[in-house]
Amino acid sequence: xxxxxxxxxxxxKSAGQILRQYYQKPHSVSFKDVIDxxxxxxxxxxxxxxxxxxxxxxxxxxxxxxxxxxxxSEKSLWIVDPLDGTxxxxxxxxxxAVSIALEKNGEIVIGVVYNPLTDEMFxxxxxxxxxxxxxxxxxxxxxxxxxxxxASGFPYDVWSSPLNNLYEWEQFLQKTISVRCDGSASLDxxxxxxxxxxxxxxxxLEAWDMAAGALIVEEAGGRISLISGTPFSPYxxxxxxxxxxLHEAMLEVLNLQxxxxxxxx
Numbered sequence: 566x567x568x569x570x571x572x573x574x575x576x577x578k579s580a581g582q583i584l585r586q587y588y589q590k591p592h593s594v595s596f597k598d599v600i601d602x603x604x605x606x607x608x609x610x611x612x613x614x615x616x617x618x619x620x621x622x623x624x625x626x627x628x629x630x631x632x633x634x635x636x637x638s639e640k641s642l643w644i645v646d647p648l649d650g651t652x653x654x655x656x657x658x659x660x661x662a663v664s665i666a667l668e669k670n671g672e673i674v675i676g677v678v679y680n681p682l683t684d685e686m687f688x689x690x691x692x693x694x695x696x697x698x699x700x701x702x703x704x705x706x707x708x709x710x711x712x713x714x715x716a717s718g719f720p721y722d723v724w725s726s727p728l729n730n731l732y733e734w735e736q737f738l739q740k741t742i743s744v745r746c747d748g749s750a751s752l753d754x755x756x757x758x759x760x761x762x763x764x765x766x767x768x769x770l771e772a773w774d775m776a777a778g779a780l781i782v783e784e785a786g787g788r789i790s791l792i793s794g795t796p797f798s799p800y801x802x803x804x805x806x807x808x809x810x811l812h813e814a815m816l817e818v819l820n821l822q823x824x825x826x827x828x829x830x
Contacts, residue, residue, distance in 0.1 A: 569622065570690050573665050573677045576617045580610045580647060580663045581681030588682070589657050604655050607631050610647035610663065618643050625667075630773045642668040644799070646773035649678075650749035664751040666776035666799075673799065676777030676784075678751045687755040689784035695758050704787040704808035705760040710818075713763040713811055715744045716753040720769030730768055736818050750804075754778025757806050758785035764807040764815050766792055772799040779804065788812045792819050 584606060592604040611631045618627065626637035629645040643665065648654055650661030659682050667675040674691040689695040695702050707713050715737055723729045737744050747753055750770055756762045758781045776799040779789050788809035789797040794816045797804065807815055
């Protein structure tokens with residue numbers, strides 16, 4: 566086990582305590598874009614995560630949703646979403662998380678996603694499997710798209726972009742049991758890893774949305790790729806995560822619409 570593994574878990578719990586403490590209390594809400602909001606709790610959580618990780622690993626780089634990238638002297642990078650599901654949090658919808666991943670030499674080796682309201686700690690280390698509160702988790706075995714339960718979301722430029730995911734939603738709603746939009750990419754990925762969802766896709770995501778959850782899915786036995794089917798990178802802004810049995814079927818539906826512009830998202 567990597568020495569950073571337990572540190573990552575403890576830091577996620579500490580940040581989660583802040584989210585839990587101020588949940589359903591008045592917040593200072595501002596807009597980064599038309600429908601992309603941020604609260605003072607996003608900043609407080611990220612500040613604490615940055616402080617705690619730098620204390621333990623001062624030479625590692627840091628990439629946070631609110632801080633941006635802070636370079637380090639080693640080939641190690643923390644990738645952090647201090648509050649994944651900010652809109653949910655600000656509106657009192659009880660689904661949000663802290664997401665922390667560690668990238669070493671260009672590979673994600675640790676992923677941790679913590680839901681502070683349910684006290685669910687999803688975690689994975691490269692090659693060692695995925696766990697929920699210390700117990701192994703695995704993807705579902707659903708093999709037919711018509712019996713699947715999926716998740717996705719909508720990009721922040723949904724008002725103006727033709728790549729708004731509406732077509733894909735329509736297609737999957739007509740081919741599956743149902744599709745959910747829960748507003749937290751990291752938790753959607755963890756729910757694929759634990760078998761609640763059978764698959765998940767989304768456009769216009771950032772590395773901090775996907776890095777930890779993608780590793781957790783892979784270590785739980787799932788499959789990850791870009792929506793085009795090409796190899797996944799958390800820096801390529803889109804993702805398809807499945808229980809592996811449904812991957813090709815979902816790719817077939819998604820690639821009815823994907824193009825070079827969509828790939829770049």
